[in-house]
Amino acid sequence: MNEYVLRTHRLTKKYKTQYALDNVDLSVRQGTIYGFIGQNGAGKSTLMKLVTGMAFPTSGTIELFGASDEREIVRNRKRMGVAIESPALYPHLTAQENLEAHRLQRGVPGRDCVARTLKLVGLDGTGRKKARNFSLGMKQRLSLAVALLGDPEFLILDEPTNGLDPMGVVEMRELLQKLNRERGITILISSHILSELHLLATHYGIIHRGKLLEQLTVQELQEKCRQYVHIKANDPERAAAVLERELATTEFEVLPDGVIRLYSHLEKPASVSKALVAGGLELEQFMPMGEDLESYFAARIGGGANG
Numbered sequence: 001m002n003e004y005v006l007r008t009h010r011l012t013k014k015y016k017t018q019y020a021l022d023n024v025d026l027s028v029r030q031g032t033i034y035g036f037i038g039q040n041g042a043g044k045s046t047l048m049k050l051v052t053g054m055a056f057p058t059s060g061t062i063e064l065f066g067a068s069d070e071r072e073i074v075r076n077r078k079r080m081g082v083a084i085e086s087p088a089l090y091p092h093l094t095a096q097e098n099l100e101a102h103r104l105q106r107g108v109p110g111r112d113c114v115a116r117t118l119k120l121v122g123l124d125g126t127g128r129k130k131a132r133n134f135s136l137g138m139k140q141r142l143s144l145a146v147a148l149l150g151d152p153e154f155l156i157l158d159e160p161t162n163g164l165d166p167m168g169v170v171e172m173r174e175l176l177q178k179l180n181r182e183r184g185i186t187i188l189i190s191s192h193i194l195s196e197l198h199l200l201a202t203h204y205g206i207i208h209r210g211k212l213l214e215q216l217t218v219q220e221l222q223e224k225c226r227q228y229v230h231i232k233a234n235d236p237e238r239a240a241a242v243l244e245r246e247l248a249t250t251e252f253e254v255l256p257d258g259v260i261r262l263y264s265h266l267e268k269p270a271s272v273s274k275a276l277v278a279g280g281l282e283l284e285q286f287m288p289m290g291e292d293l294e295s296y297f298a299a300r301i302g303g304g305a306n307g
């Protein structure tokens with residue numbers, strides 16, 4: 001079994017003079033949920049289109065389920081389910097008719113998979129309602145159902161939470177988690193809002209102007225976005241002792257330059273400064289620090305400017 005479902009090597013796509021993708025090395029491990037983050041126009045859809053064969057690279061290679069030979073890639077694409085850009089839904093058909101039409105088109109055997117897939121995405125009760133009358137959330141679910149036909153091992157979803165209300169985002173997240181947990185489906189999911197993938201993705205890739213700036217695990221991201229109180233006191237050792245004794249906490253670290261990062265008591269920093277001062281310490285610096293997800297993303301792509 002391959003450790004990686006997808007790997008790209010120096011993948012590049014140039015449209016006229018513009019690089020939509022510029023030497024991208026992206027790796028998606030089997031069993032993970034890879035959140036692909038970037039602003040509009042960053043290159044997310046382009047990468048997905050190259051992987052799914054909807055467009056061709058200018059240079060670079062793709063490895064899919066361990067295969068980089070073009071014929072094998074074409075064969076392995078059958079193991080993927082894809083929902084990219086405006087989904088191919090028939091507005092005048094019901095959910096069930098839509099799925100049946102896609103099943104026939106794609107040659108997926110066995111009619112019973114239609115009812116099974118509708119149930120899986122929670123659209124089994126929509127009866128005679130036509131897709132054109134569906135809410136955005138229902139349409140997104142139906143697109144996901146189309147992608148799930150044929151029991152894929154790897155799902156590629158382009159902004160499936162786009163335009164959903166907060167509840168819709170949560171429902172989509174729970175559904176994708178279920179597919180990942182219960183069926184072991186690997187998922188590559190894009191979004192332009194990092195926090196929408198929060199609590200979902202196990203790995204992240206940040207793309208900006210065609211370049212993959214960073215790939216990191218959820219633990220690495222959490223570490224970078226961890227909130228803390230930054231404390232610089234005249235005697236770091238004594239300050240550490242006061243924190244342990246007076247505040248009964250060991251959730252801090254003393255950096256080589258003597259700065260203390262305190263990860264507890266974030267809600268009541270005044271109690272911390274009071275205890276330190278009462279312990280005879282002079283505070284040179286004392287401030288809450290750390291970034292939330294969105295500001296980390298904005299800082300990473302250079303201030304969050306458009307384009």
Ligand SMILES: Nc1ncnc2c1ncn2[C@@H]1O[C@H](COP(=O)(O)OP(=O)(O)OP(=O)(O)O)[C@@H](O)[C@H]1O
Nearest residue numbers: 015019020038039040041042043044045046047192
């Ligand atoms: N067929 C095309 N012809 C010319 N330029 C294109 C084409 N497709 C994409 N581009 C350009 O390539 C860049 C990357 O576009 P892409 O659609 O991959 O971005 P994205 O990150 O998916 O953003 P969005 O969420 O807006 O789709 C953009 O500048 C876009 O204008």
